[in-house]
Amino acid sequence: MAEAEGIPPTASVASVGPGIRYIQNHAYAYSGQIAVTAAGSADTTILNFTSGGTYFVGDVTQQNDDAGGDQLFFRLKMNGLTVMYTTWDSAASSGPGLPSQPWPLIIPPYTEVEVIVGCSSGVKNFTAQIIGRVYGAA
Secondary structure, three states, rough: OOOOOOOOOOOOOOOOOOOOOEEEEEEEEEEOOEEEEEEOOOOOOEEEOOOOOOOEEEEEEEEEEOOOOOOEEEEEEOOOEEEEEEEEEEOOOOOOOOOOOOOOEEEEEOOOEEEEEEEEEEEEEEEEEEEEEEOOOO
C-alpha cells in the first residue's frame, strides 16, 4: 500500500474569515457562517479587508437560511462608500424576491472592502463570498 504524501509547504489551504486570500493570480474571501440578529438594516459585517497592490475582477455573492417572511439586507462598501446595496422581501410572491447573483465586482488596489448584511426579524445565518482574479501591480 502506498504511503500518503503530506501537504506540501507551498500548498494553500482554503480558510474562512473576514479577510481576503491570494493564490497566484486568484483571490477569494469566504466569510464562513455568521449568525445575524434582526436589526432592520444591514448592520453585521461579515467580510472586511484591504485589497493588495493589484486590481481584482470577480464576483460577490451571499446566501442565508431565511425560509420566507423577512426583509434581508446586503451592502458592499469600498473605502467607506456604499457601492452596492440591496433589500429584498423573501415573502413577496410578486415582489423583488432574492436578487440574481453573482454580482460582478472590480476592486481597485489598496481598497478597504466591507460586506454588511442584516435581516428584519429573528436570527439568520449568512455567508458571503468574493471570488475572482487579480491583475498587474499598482
